[in-house]
Amino acid sequence: MKKEEFLSSKQAIEIFPRPPYNFNATVYKPSHYSSSDNYYEKNKYWITMLWEGKKLGLKLEDKGSINKPKIKVTIFSKQRLNKGFLKSIKPEIEYRFNTNSDISEFIKKFKNDTILKKVLKKWKGMKPVCANSLYESLIILFVLQNATVRRTVQMLENLFKKYGEKVRFDNKELSTFWLPQKIADSSEEELRALKLGYRAKMILRLSKQFANKEIDEFKLRKMPKEQAKKEILKIYGAGPATAWYVLFEDFYHYDAFEHVSPWEQKIYSKLLFNKKLVPARKILKFVDHKWGKWKMLASHYIWEDIFWQRKNKKIDWLEKEIRL
DNA sequence: CATCAGGGCCCTG
DNA sequence: CAGGGCCCTGAT
Numbered sequence: 001m002k003k004e005e006f007l008s009s010k011q012a013i014e015i016f017p018r019p020p021y022n023f024n025a026t027v028y029k030p031s032h033y034s035s036s037d038n039y040y041e042k043n044k045y046w047i048t049m050l051w052e053g054k055k056l057g058l059k060l061e062d063k064g065s066i067n068k069p070k071i072k073v074t075i076f077s078k079q080r081l082n083k084g085f086l087k088s089i090k091p092e093i094e095y096r097f098n099t100n101s102d103i104s105e106f107i108k109k110f111k112n113d114t115i116l117k118k119v120l121k122k123w124k125g126m127k128p129v130c131a132n133s134l135y136e137s138l139i140i141l142f143v144l145q146n147a148t149v150r151r152t153v154q155m156l157e158n159l160f161k162k163y164g165e166k167v168r169f170d171n172k173e174l175s176t177f178w179l180p181q182k183i184a185d186s187s188e189e190e191l192r193a194l195k196l197g198y199r200a201k202m203i204l205r206l207s208k209q210f211a212n213k214e215i216d217e218f219k220l221r222k223m224p225k226e227q228a229k230k231e232i233l234k235i236y237g238a239g240p241a242t243a244w245y246v247l248f249e250d251f252y253h254y255d256a257f258e259h260v261s262p263w264e265q266k267i268y269s270k271l272l273f274n275k276k277l278v279p280a281r282k283i284l285k286f287v288d289h290k291w292g293k294w295k296m297l298a299s300h301y302i303w304e305d306i307f308w309q310r311k312n313k314k315i316d317w318l319e320k321e322i323r324l
Numbered sequence: 325c326a327t328c329a330g331g332g333c334c335c336t337g
Numbered sequence: 338c339a340g341g342g343c344c345c346t347g348a349t
Contacts, residue, residue, distance in 0.1 A: 197344025
Protein backbone atom coordinates (compact mmCIF):
# COMPACT_ATOMS: atom_id res chain seq x y z
CA MET A 1 0.00 0.00 0.00
CA LYS A 2 1.37 3.34 -1.02
CA LYS A 3 1.75 6.22 1.36
CA GLU A 4 -0.99 8.79 1.22
CA GLU A 5 -0.21 12.20 -0.17
CA PHE A 6 -1.10 15.30 1.73
CA LEU A 7 -2.62 18.07 -0.36
CA SER A 8 -1.67 21.10 1.66
CA SER A 9 -2.10 23.93 -0.80
CA LYS A 10 -5.60 25.25 -1.34
CA GLN A 11 -7.36 27.84 -3.41
CA ALA A 12 -11.02 28.68 -3.66
CA ILE A 13 -13.15 29.63 -6.62
CA GLU A 14 -16.81 30.49 -6.82
CA ILE A 15 -19.33 29.08 -9.22
CA PHE A 16 -22.74 30.51 -9.94
CA PRO A 17 -24.93 27.80 -11.48
CA ARG A 18 -27.85 28.65 -13.69
CA PRO A 19 -30.99 28.50 -11.55
CA PRO A 20 -32.77 26.44 -10.55
CA TYR A 21 -29.95 24.37 -9.11
CA ASN A 22 -30.46 22.05 -6.16
CA PHE A 23 -27.00 21.49 -4.72
CA ASN A 24 -27.67 18.45 -2.54
CA ALA A 25 -29.88 16.58 -4.99
CA THR A 26 -27.45 17.24 -7.81
CA VAL A 27 -24.08 16.38 -6.29
CA TYR A 28 -25.38 13.44 -4.31
CA LYS A 29 -27.38 10.55 -5.73
CA PRO A 30 -28.79 8.19 -3.10
CA SER A 31 -29.40 5.54 -5.76
CA HIS A 32 -25.67 5.28 -6.49
CA TYR A 33 -23.34 3.12 -4.48
CA SER A 34 -20.62 4.94 -2.60
CA SER A 35 -16.92 4.67 -3.31
CA SER A 36 -13.79 5.92 -1.61
CA ASP A 37 -13.07 8.73 -4.08
CA ASN A 38 -15.88 10.91 -2.78
CA TYR A 39 -17.78 11.80 0.35
CA TYR A 40 -21.03 13.63 0.94
CA GLU A 41 -22.75 15.35 3.80
CA LYS A 42 -25.53 17.93 3.70
CA ASN A 43 -24.44 21.04 1.78
CA LYS A 44 -20.93 19.67 1.30
CA TYR A 45 -19.22 17.33 -1.11
CA TRP A 46 -15.66 16.09 -1.34
CA ILE A 47 -14.19 14.32 -4.34
CA THR A 48 -10.78 13.73 -5.88
CA MET A 49 -10.00 14.75 -9.43
CA LEU A 50 -7.21 14.36 -11.93
CA TRP A 51 -6.63 17.36 -14.17
CA GLU A 52 -3.66 18.01 -16.39
CA GLY A 53 -1.95 15.13 -14.66
CA LYS A 54 -2.30 16.63 -11.20
CA LYS A 55 -3.96 14.93 -8.28
CA LEU A 56 -6.48 17.23 -6.69
CA GLY A 57 -9.03 17.28 -3.92
CA LEU A 58 -12.23 19.24 -4.36
CA LYS A 59 -14.48 20.45 -1.63
CA LEU A 60 -17.81 21.88 -2.74
CA GLU A 61 -19.98 23.89 -0.42
CA ASP A 62 -23.47 25.13 -1.01
CA LYS A 63 -23.44 28.86 -0.38
CA GLY A 64 -26.64 29.84 -2.12
CA SER A 65 -30.18 28.71 -2.68
CA ILE A 66 -32.07 26.87 -5.40
CA ASN A 67 -33.09 30.06 -7.15
CA LYS A 68 -29.86 31.91 -6.38
CA PRO A 69 -27.28 29.18 -6.42
CA LYS A 70 -23.67 29.66 -5.47
CA ILE A 71 -21.01 27.04 -4.88
CA LYS A 72 -17.70 27.56 -3.17
CA VAL A 73 -15.15 25.16 -4.57
CA THR A 74 -11.91 24.72 -2.68
CA ILE A 75 -9.23 23.02 -4.75
CA PHE A 76 -6.57 21.20 -2.77
CA SER A 77 -3.25 20.32 -4.35
CA LYS A 78 0.27 19.36 -3.43
CA GLN A 79 1.87 22.38 -5.03
CA ARG A 80 0.32 25.77 -5.46
CA LEU A 81 -1.74 26.02 -8.64
CA ASN A 82 -1.13 28.86 -11.02
CA LYS A 83 -3.66 31.12 -12.64
CA GLY A 84 -3.67 29.32 -15.97
CA PHE A 85 -4.46 26.03 -14.30
CA LEU A 86 -7.33 27.50 -12.34
CA LYS A 87 -8.66 29.09 -15.49
CA SER A 88 -8.70 25.78 -17.33
CA ILE A 89 -10.18 23.74 -14.51
CA LYS A 90 -13.10 26.02 -13.76
CA PRO A 91 -15.18 25.23 -16.86
CA GLU A 92 -14.43 21.56 -16.34
CA ILE A 93 -15.78 21.68 -12.78
CA GLU A 94 -18.81 23.53 -14.10
CA TYR A 95 -19.38 20.83 -16.68
CA ARG A 96 -18.89 17.96 -14.26
CA PHE A 97 -21.38 19.41 -11.82
CA ASN A 98 -23.76 20.36 -14.60
CA THR A 99 -24.14 23.95 -13.55
CA ASN A 100 -24.99 25.52 -16.90
CA SER A 101 -27.64 23.42 -18.62
CA ASP A 102 -31.07 24.98 -18.66
CA ILE A 103 -33.94 23.00 -17.15
CA SER A 104 -36.28 25.90 -16.39
CA GLU A 105 -38.65 24.90 -19.19
CA PHE A 106 -38.94 21.42 -17.71
CA ILE A 107 -39.75 22.79 -14.27
CA LYS A 108 -42.37 25.15 -15.65
CA LYS A 109 -43.95 22.69 -18.04
CA PHE A 110 -44.61 19.95 -15.51
CA LYS A 111 -45.41 22.01 -12.44
CA ASN A 112 -48.88 20.51 -12.39
CA ASP A 113 -48.10 17.13 -13.89
CA THR A 114 -49.95 14.44 -11.95
CA ILE A 115 -46.86 12.36 -11.29
CA LEU A 116 -44.14 15.02 -11.20
CA LYS A 117 -45.93 17.66 -9.17
CA LYS A 118 -44.90 16.24 -5.81
CA VAL A 119 -41.28 15.40 -6.63
CA LEU A 120 -40.74 18.72 -8.40
CA LYS A 121 -41.71 20.48 -5.24
CA LYS A 122 -39.19 18.47 -3.28
CA TRP A 123 -36.31 18.36 -5.74
CA LYS A 124 -36.69 21.35 -8.03
CA GLY A 125 -33.29 22.06 -9.55
CA MET A 126 -31.96 18.50 -9.38
CA LYS A 127 -29.82 17.55 -12.37
CA PRO A 128 -27.84 14.52 -13.42
CA VAL A 129 -24.20 14.87 -12.62
CA CYS A 130 -21.01 13.24 -13.69
CA ALA A 131 -18.26 14.20 -11.32
CA ASN A 132 -15.82 11.95 -13.18
CA SER A 133 -14.06 11.98 -16.50
CA LEU A 134 -15.53 9.79 -19.22
CA TYR A 135 -12.77 7.25 -18.74
CA GLU A 136 -13.55 7.01 -15.05
CA SER A 137 -17.28 6.76 -15.72
CA LEU A 138 -16.78 3.91 -18.13
CA ILE A 139 -14.67 2.05 -15.58
CA ILE A 140 -17.49 2.45 -13.09
CA LEU A 141 -20.07 1.29 -15.62
CA PHE A 142 -17.96 -1.74 -16.52
CA VAL A 143 -17.71 -2.89 -12.92
CA LEU A 144 -21.46 -2.45 -12.59
CA GLN A 145 -22.17 -5.02 -15.26
CA ASN A 146 -23.56 -8.32 -14.13
CA ALA A 147 -22.66 -7.77 -10.52
CA THR A 148 -24.25 -7.08 -7.19
CA VAL A 149 -23.50 -3.82 -5.41
CA ARG A 150 -21.08 -5.52 -3.07
CA ARG A 151 -19.09 -7.07 -5.86
CA THR A 152 -19.04 -3.81 -7.81
CA VAL A 153 -17.68 -1.92 -4.83
CA GLN A 154 -15.07 -4.61 -4.25
CA MET A 155 -13.87 -4.46 -7.85
CA LEU A 156 -13.60 -0.69 -7.85
CA GLU A 157 -11.80 -0.57 -4.52
CA ASN A 158 -9.37 -3.24 -5.74
CA LEU A 159 -8.63 -1.02 -8.71
CA PHE A 160 -8.13 2.02 -6.48
CA LYS A 161 -5.71 0.09 -4.29
CA LYS A 162 -3.67 -1.23 -7.16
CA TYR A 163 -3.61 1.71 -9.57
CA GLY A 164 -4.87 4.74 -7.66
CA GLU A 165 -3.45 6.77 -4.81
CA LYS A 166 -4.68 7.97 -1.47
CA VAL A 167 -4.77 11.67 -0.83
CA ARG A 168 -5.55 13.56 2.34
CA PHE A 169 -7.17 16.97 2.33
CA ASP A 170 -9.59 18.83 4.56
CA ASN A 171 -9.51 15.97 7.07
CA LYS A 172 -10.68 13.48 4.49
CA GLU A 173 -8.72 10.59 3.10
CA LEU A 174 -9.94 9.66 -0.36
CA SER A 175 -8.83 7.57 -3.32
CA THR A 176 -7.86 9.06 -6.63
CA PHE A 177 -8.33 7.42 -9.99
CA TRP A 178 -5.28 6.67 -12.12
CA LEU A 179 -4.25 7.80 -15.55
CA PRO A 180 -5.28 5.37 -18.32
CA GLN A 181 -1.63 4.85 -19.20
CA LYS A 182 -1.02 3.11 -15.90
CA ILE A 183 -3.39 0.28 -16.74
CA ALA A 184 -2.39 0.35 -20.40
CA ASP A 185 1.13 -0.55 -19.22
CA SER A 186 -0.29 -3.31 -17.05
CA SER A 187 -1.59 -6.71 -18.19
CA GLU A 188 -4.78 -8.70 -18.28
CA GLU A 189 -3.38 -11.16 -15.73
CA GLU A 190 -2.66 -8.35 -13.32
CA LEU A 191 -6.21 -7.09 -13.71
CA ARG A 192 -7.70 -10.52 -13.34
CA ALA A 193 -6.01 -10.83 -9.98
CA LEU A 194 -8.31 -8.02 -8.85
CA LYS A 195 -11.32 -10.30 -9.41
CA LEU A 196 -12.58 -8.33 -12.35
CA GLY A 197 -13.41 -11.47 -14.28
CA TYR A 198 -14.18 -10.98 -17.95
CA ARG A 199 -14.11 -7.21 -17.38
CA ALA A 200 -10.31 -7.34 -17.17
CA LYS A 201 -10.04 -7.49 -20.94
CA MET A 202 -12.50 -4.64 -21.38
CA ILE A 203 -10.74 -2.40 -18.88
CA LEU A 204 -7.35 -3.05 -20.44
CA ARG A 205 -8.60 -2.24 -23.93
CA LEU A 206 -10.44 0.83 -22.69
CA SER A 207 -7.34 2.13 -20.92
CA LYS A 208 -5.24 1.64 -24.05
CA GLN A 209 -7.75 3.55 -26.13
CA PHE A 210 -7.75 6.47 -23.74
CA ALA A 211 -3.98 6.39 -23.31
CA ASN A 212 -3.64 6.60 -27.10
CA LYS A 213 -6.16 9.44 -27.19
CA GLU A 214 -8.48 7.49 -29.45
CA ILE A 215 -11.52 8.72 -27.56
CA ASP A 216 -12.11 12.44 -27.29
CA GLU A 217 -14.44 13.12 -24.40
CA PHE A 218 -14.78 16.80 -25.21
CA LYS A 219 -15.85 16.11 -28.77
CA LEU A 220 -18.38 13.53 -27.61
CA ARG A 221 -19.94 16.01 -25.19
CA LYS A 222 -20.83 18.30 -28.09
CA MET A 223 -22.22 15.64 -30.40
CA PRO A 224 -25.92 15.11 -31.03
CA LYS A 225 -27.30 12.25 -28.99
CA GLU A 226 -27.54 9.63 -31.71
CA GLN A 227 -24.05 10.30 -32.96
CA ALA A 228 -22.58 10.17 -29.46
CA LYS A 229 -24.43 6.91 -28.87
CA LYS A 230 -22.93 5.39 -31.98
CA GLU A 231 -19.45 6.35 -30.83
CA ILE A 232 -19.95 4.90 -27.36
CA LEU A 233 -21.26 1.62 -28.77
CA LYS A 234 -18.02 1.27 -30.71
CA ILE A 235 -16.14 0.96 -27.43
CA TYR A 236 -15.37 -2.65 -26.60
CA GLY A 237 -17.39 -3.58 -23.53
CA ALA A 238 -19.97 -0.84 -23.92
CA GLY A 239 -23.44 -1.96 -24.99
CA PRO A 240 -26.89 -0.39 -24.89
CA ALA A 241 -27.09 -0.20 -21.10
CA THR A 242 -23.73 1.51 -20.76
CA ALA A 243 -24.46 3.87 -23.65
CA TRP A 244 -27.73 4.93 -22.12
CA TYR A 245 -26.11 5.75 -18.79
CA VAL A 246 -23.37 7.73 -20.49
CA LEU A 247 -25.80 9.75 -22.59
CA PHE A 248 -27.80 10.86 -19.61
CA GLU A 249 -25.35 10.97 -16.72
CA ASP A 250 -22.22 12.07 -18.56
CA PHE A 251 -23.55 14.03 -21.50
CA TYR A 252 -26.79 15.30 -20.00
CA HIS A 253 -29.16 14.29 -22.79
CA TYR A 254 -32.43 14.67 -20.95
CA ASP A 255 -34.36 12.53 -23.39
CA ALA A 256 -32.00 9.54 -23.33
CA PHE A 257 -34.41 6.85 -22.17
CA GLU A 258 -34.55 4.01 -24.64
CA HIS A 259 -33.45 1.19 -22.44
CA VAL A 260 -34.74 -0.38 -19.23
CA SER A 261 -32.79 -3.14 -17.57
CA PRO A 262 -34.78 -5.87 -15.79
CA TRP A 263 -34.24 -4.60 -12.25
CA GLU A 264 -35.07 -1.03 -13.26
CA GLN A 265 -38.13 -2.29 -15.07
CA LYS A 266 -39.47 -3.67 -11.81
CA ILE A 267 -38.89 -0.42 -9.97
CA TYR A 268 -40.41 1.75 -12.69
CA SER A 269 -43.40 -0.61 -12.89
CA LYS A 270 -44.10 0.10 -9.26
CA LEU A 271 -43.35 3.82 -9.39
CA LEU A 272 -45.25 4.64 -12.56
CA PHE A 273 -48.02 2.06 -12.64
CA ASN A 274 -48.08 0.69 -9.10
CA LYS A 275 -47.85 -2.75 -10.66
CA LYS A 276 -45.45 -5.60 -10.25
CA LEU A 277 -44.17 -5.93 -13.78
CA VAL A 278 -45.08 -3.84 -16.79
CA PRO A 279 -43.50 -4.69 -20.16
CA ALA A 280 -40.42 -2.59 -20.90
CA ARG A 281 -41.79 -1.18 -24.13
CA LYS A 282 -44.92 -0.04 -22.33
CA ILE A 283 -42.80 1.87 -19.81
CA LEU A 284 -40.78 3.47 -22.58
CA LYS A 285 -43.92 4.43 -24.47
CA PHE A 286 -45.50 5.87 -21.38
CA VAL A 287 -42.60 8.15 -20.44
CA ASP A 288 -42.17 9.26 -24.02
CA HIS A 289 -45.80 10.15 -24.36
CA LYS A 290 -45.96 11.90 -21.02
CA TRP A 291 -42.69 13.80 -20.87
CA GLY A 292 -41.29 13.83 -24.42
CA LYS A 293 -37.85 15.35 -24.66
CA TRP A 294 -37.64 15.56 -20.87
CA LYS A 295 -38.49 11.91 -20.30
CA MET A 296 -35.22 10.83 -18.75
CA LEU A 297 -34.87 13.85 -16.51
CA ALA A 298 -38.45 13.36 -15.35
CA SER A 299 -37.76 9.72 -14.59
CA HIS A 300 -34.60 10.74 -12.76
CA TYR A 301 -36.66 12.89 -10.39
CA ILE A 302 -39.00 10.02 -9.61
CA TRP A 303 -36.19 7.54 -9.33
CA GLU A 304 -33.96 9.53 -6.99
CA ASP A 305 -36.93 10.61 -4.90
CA ILE A 306 -37.71 7.05 -3.86
CA PHE A 307 -34.06 6.49 -2.98
CA TRP A 308 -34.02 9.68 -0.89
CA GLN A 309 -37.05 8.30 0.93
CA ARG A 310 -35.23 5.04 1.43
CA LYS A 311 -32.52 6.85 3.38
CA ASN A 312 -35.00 7.73 6.09
CA LYS A 313 -37.35 4.79 6.15
CA LYS A 314 -37.36 1.23 5.00
CA ILE A 315 -39.30 0.58 1.83
CA ASP A 316 -39.97 -3.12 1.72
CA TRP A 317 -40.81 -3.56 -1.96
CA LEU A 318 -37.74 -1.55 -2.98
CA GLU A 319 -35.36 -3.42 -0.69
CA LYS A 320 -36.22 -6.60 -2.55
CA GLU A 321 -35.31 -5.14 -5.92
CA ILE A 322 -31.91 -3.79 -4.94
CA ARG A 323 -29.26 -6.40 -5.11
CA LEU A 324 -26.91 -5.67 -2.30
C1' DC B 325 -24.25 -29.86 -1.45
C1' DA B 326 -25.14 -28.32 -6.48
C1' DT B 327 -27.16 -25.35 -9.64
C1' DC B 328 -28.36 -21.03 -11.60
C1' DA B 329 -29.37 -16.33 -12.78
C1' DG B 330 -27.72 -11.88 -12.86
C1' DG B 331 -27.16 -3.69 -12.06
C1' DG B 332 -24.35 -6.94 -20.01
C1' DC B 333 -21.69 -7.68 -23.68
C1' DC B 334 -19.25 -10.21 -27.26
C1' DC B 335 -19.08 -13.63 -30.52
C1' DT B 336 -20.71 -17.38 -33.25
C1' DG B 337 -23.83 -19.72 -36.26
C1' DC C 338 -31.32 -12.40 -34.21
C1' DA C 339 -30.93 -16.21 -30.83
C1' DG C 340 -28.17 -18.13 -27.51
C1' DG C 341 -23.86 -19.66 -25.14
C1' DG C 342 -19.85 -18.10 -22.44
C1' DC C 343 -17.73 -15.15 -19.28
C1' DC C 344 -16.12 -14.15 -13.46
C1' DC C 345 -18.10 -14.29 -9.28
C1' DT C 346 -21.67 -14.22 -5.66
C1' DG C 347 -25.91 -14.94 -3.44
C1' DA C 348 -30.34 -17.21 -3.73
C1' DT C 349 -32.78 -21.55 -3.92
